[in-house]
Amino acid sequence: MKTGQNEGCLNPIESLVDLDAMRGWEEYRDPALQAPHRSPELAELVQLQHGDPVARYSIRGTDVLLGRFQSQYAPVDVHFHQLQDHQTYRLGAPHAHLRYEDEEGDWLLDVVSPRAHTFIAQRSLTHLQPAAVLSDGDLITLGVTKFRFRPHDISNSRRLKSQKAQLSGADGPTLFLKRSGGICGPHCQLDKDQPLVLGRSFPAPGQLPNTDHWPPRDLVWWDLSGLYDFERRFIAFRHAVITLYKDRWTVAPLSARQRTFVNRIAISGRVALQSGDEIGLGSVLFRFYDPDDADATEEERPQHVPAVVDWSEGHPPSNITPSDATPDESTTENE
Amino acid sequence: MSSPLDSLKQKYRQLSEIEYSSTDSTSELVEDADGHRYLVWRGPTSWQQRVDALFDSGGTLNALPRPVQRGPKTDDEVTIVLRCPNRHFEPFDVWKWRNLDSICCVRALQGLAKTLHEIHDAGWALDGIKRSQLLYSPPTGELLIASLPTLAPLDGEPETIWRDIHIFAELAYQNFLEHDYPGGHQLVSLLQDRSAMADTGITSPGLPQLLAGCVTPYGDLAYRDVDALREGLANLHIELLRPLAYQVGSRSTLGNHIFRQNNQDSCGHVVVDTSRGSRKMRLGFFCVADGIGGIDDGERASSLAVETACSAFLRAWNHHGGQPLHAHPTAFARAVARVTSQRLALEGCFAPKQNRGGTTFTGLLLAGDRAGICHVGDSRAMLIRDSRPILLTRDHTLASIYERLGESTSGNGKNDASHRTIARFLSTGTELDWRRIDGITKSLPEGFDLDVDQRTLGGFQLKRGDILVLTSDGAHGEVDERELMRMVPLHRDEPQKLCDAIIDRSLEKVGRDNATALVIAVR
Incomplete structure (x- = not known):
């Protein structure tokens, strides 16, 4: 079985082929960006195919959106990136909202995508119905893909403690990478005097033919080339810049193609940040934390679920039931 | 252990007795009721201990049969039954050997030399092999040592080495010159006279060197060990290799549909042909890209993809x-697509206004006798082998997604827009990850089976006579498989003509799209 987020799972081609030599320029893939997640796993969703587990996705937050990433919508916390094309095609962006009620100790699932199908066991769940309470081993069908829900016996306070420990390690304003709903370890500290550019490795102007007009590489930046393939796909080479402007931290988009989000709302120009804000670059989420901010808190803000998106692509067939929803998986195209 | 010799004799039918150099040992080729062939060796106890030591030495010993049974044993004599690797082994026949293709002859000798090397490595010498002590399998061209003479410890004397290897000179001579081996003394004098060599016909490159190394234990040219012999055989092998040649034809056309203002298709190829020493290597990369997007954007994307891919292949x-x-x-091939995808994404990032498009990309990488595929989009790669079309790619279209979901395409059949809606392509917006760059499709016809590793990493073996066709949807959308297979026999030897025939046919039908075809004939 593959591990959750492709963790430690390098494509075999990368051990056979020197991609830098083929590109003609070097990409810097920081191994720290693929270090093991530092927050405990609260639950997991195990993706099934013919009843067999084929992939697993960690849940490391108590308030997370599940689904696919579509660039016109905001990123989701748990991005099902190991699906096949037709499975992704029937998944909402976002598809569902999963949260943990500390008092009752319950996991609740809301559907937020009216055009995509959701079933818990054999019961259909729609966006008009109240949240369903999940129990251990529940079979959840999102679109046409089945998952097994597995909560772990871990108290939320342990997760909060780990998040706190990571945040209190920050010596000044810092950007933390989030994965699966929790701060995962990699972070970058901000400097008052230097704007920080977020992006990916790219060749110097003129290094490739007809590229003299390309911008020079930035001096201070966080190179995110080392993220997992499915994360870096939607990160531009120069994606966004974070600057201290008139004594406020701000983020401004640099890319015309890839979107930048603040608190899951796309931005088109410079936007001021507050400690605790969530920045999204393509499908990847970061948490901005500034210990000097008077309102700084180590707690997370509750998820602001987007107004139900009438998301659709193609026309889902009517009268679908979970058993029909299983397509013929024997013709799997990819490895 | 006490089963009498007679029961062995009942079980097997004797085919022939193999000549043995020492008088106290025998070897027989026998066959059981199922037609499996075995050798029965009999010899003194001391001999058996050495045979056991040899089989325990850990070599693969491919040119020896495998012991399967210990036969009856008396105080001073033992019997071993050994199984031949296949049922075609028969006593060596010099006429069949002479008619064997030279390259198979060299491979057979290489196999024999490898086992000899393992025997010597284990510290034993054979005291000479005669051709009458060999078995030969005509369909596979393998040689088997049929009788293991008294094994003697290897003493490192030049004569000991020579006794074991001079058979190679004889066998190579018989095959290359197709007449009787003149004997060592005669050959030595032949090799010292260039005009005599020319008269006799000892002219194949690498052959005189091998003969000189094996024919006598004396002189500077004599092989001192089996390693030197194997190197001589390897050189002879390289000289005989004739790498596959790739003949290429290609054509891309705007088409004749009135709403098509420009040709957004691109195709390209590079062939690298090198000789390092006598070692020949032929490699090629071939690709078809069908641009998507505004008028200029699609054209830019597809031509940039082809240029980047070809140079990435050369860099690799x-x-x-x-x-x-x-x-x-x-x-x-998939790495080429990945690098190309990244190059398009860079272009889209730094010159976003001119680069809003994308492109399909189907690439074929040939290296010697092996081929690999990378594929994104709805262009196609097809292999035509033995007059049978084998589609190597699967279209990434909305229609194929519907198919996987088990839904119908709103009843329009092949004309439905979902067949023309592409689900994956190389985009100037986002870079593709490995999961979205296909290798060879899983849905291959029966008889052309490839495992996961071969489909995603390894590729498949090419054969002389293979034809590979890469097309954009403007070509395969108009000229279907049946029509294509009618054209192939007419232009089998001329890839450019086959290409022209495909494009002309799609023009005759006034197809809606640009049409591109690239044909490679492997010969």
């Missing part, structure tokens, strides 16, 4: 050399 060859490409052609 320059950096890695031919061997890794030969071992994993699909891995390298």
Whole structure:
């Protein structure tokens, strides 16, 4: 079985082929960006195919959106990136909202995508119905893909403690990478005097033919080339810049193609940040934390679920039931 | 252990007795009721201990049969039954050997030399092999040592080495010159006279060197060990290799549909042909890209993809050399697509206004006799082998997604827009990850089976006579498989003409799209 987020799972081609030599320029893939997640796993969703587990996705937050990433919508916390094309095609962006009620100790699932199908066991769940309470081993069908829900016996306070420990390690304003709903370890500290550019490795102007007009590489930046393939796909080479402007931290988009989000709302120009804000670059989420901010808190803000998106692509067939929803998986195209 | 010799004799039918150099040992070729062939060796106890030591030495010993049974044993004599690797082994026949293709002859000798090397490595010498002590399998061209003479400890004397290897001179001579071996003394004098060599016909490159190394234990040219013999055989092998040649034809056309203002298709190929020493290497990369997007955007994207892909292929060859490409052609083809995808994404990032498009991309990487595929979009790669079309790619269209979901395409059949809606392509917006760059499709016809590793990394073996066709949807959308297969026999030897025929046919039908075809004939 593959591990959750492709963790430690390098494509075999990368051990056979020197991609830098083929590109003609070097990409810097920081191994720290693929270090093991530092927050405990609260639950997991195990993706099934013919009843067999084929992939697993960690849940490391108590308030997370599940689904696919579509660039016109905001990123989701748990991005099902190991699906096949037709499975992704029937998944909402976002598809569902999963949260943990500390008092009752319950996991609740809301559907937020009216055009995509959701079933818990054999019961259909729609966006008009109240949240369903999940129990251990529940079979959840999102679109046409089945998952097994597995909560772990871990108290939320342990997760909060780990998040706190990571945040209190920050010596000044810092950007933390989030994965699966929790701060995962990699972070970058901000400097008052230097704007920080977020992006990916790219060749110097003129290094490739007809590229003299390309911008020079930035001096201070966080190179995110080392993220997992499915994360870096939607990160531009120069994606966004974070600057201290008139004594406020701000983020401004640099890319015309890839979107930048603040608190899951796309931005088109410079936007001021507050400690605790969530920045999204393509499908990847970061948490901005500034210990000097008077309102700084180590707690997370509750998820602001987007107004139900009438998301659709193609026309889902009517009268679908979970058993029909299983397509013929024997013709799997990819490895 | 006490089963009498008679019961053995009942079980097997004797085919022939193999000549043995020492008088106290025998070897017989026998066959059981199922037609499996065995050798029965009989010899003194001391001999058996040495045979056991040899089989325990850990070599693969491919040119020896495998012991399967210990036969009856008396105080001073033992019997071993050994199984031949296949049922075609028969006593060596010099006429069949002479008619064997030279390259098979060299491979057979290489196999024999490898086992001899393992025997010597284990510290034993054979005291000479005669051709009458060999078995030969005509369909596979393998040689088997049929009788293991008294094994003697290897003493390192030049004569000991020579006794074991001079058979190679005789066998090579018989096959290459197709007449009787003149004997060592005669051959030595032949090799000292260039005009005599020319008269006799000892002219194949590498052959005189091998003969000189094996024919006598004396002189500077004599092989001092089996390693030197194997090197001589390897050189002879390289000289005989004739790498596959790739003949290419290509054509791309705007088409004749009135709403098509420009040709957004591109195709390209590079063939690298090198000789390092006598080692020949032929490699090629071939691709078809069908641009998507505004008028200029699609054209820019597809031409940039083709240029980037060809140069990435050359960089890979320059950096890695031919061997890794030969071992994993699909891995390298997919890496080419990945690098190309990144290059398009860079262009889209730094010149976003001129680069809003994308392109399909289907690439074929050939390295010697192996081929690999990378594929994104709805262009196609097809292999035509023995007059049978084998589609190597699966279209990434909305229609194929519907098919996987088990839904119908609103009843329009092949004309439905979902067949023309592409689900994956190389985009100037986002870079593709490995999961979205296909290798060879899983849905291959029966008889052309490839495992997961071969489909995603390794690629498949090419044969002389194979034809590979890469097309954009403007071509295969108009000229279907049946029509294509009618054209193939007419233009089998002329890839450019086959290309023209495909394009002309799609023009006759006034197809809606640009049409591109690239044909490679492997010969």
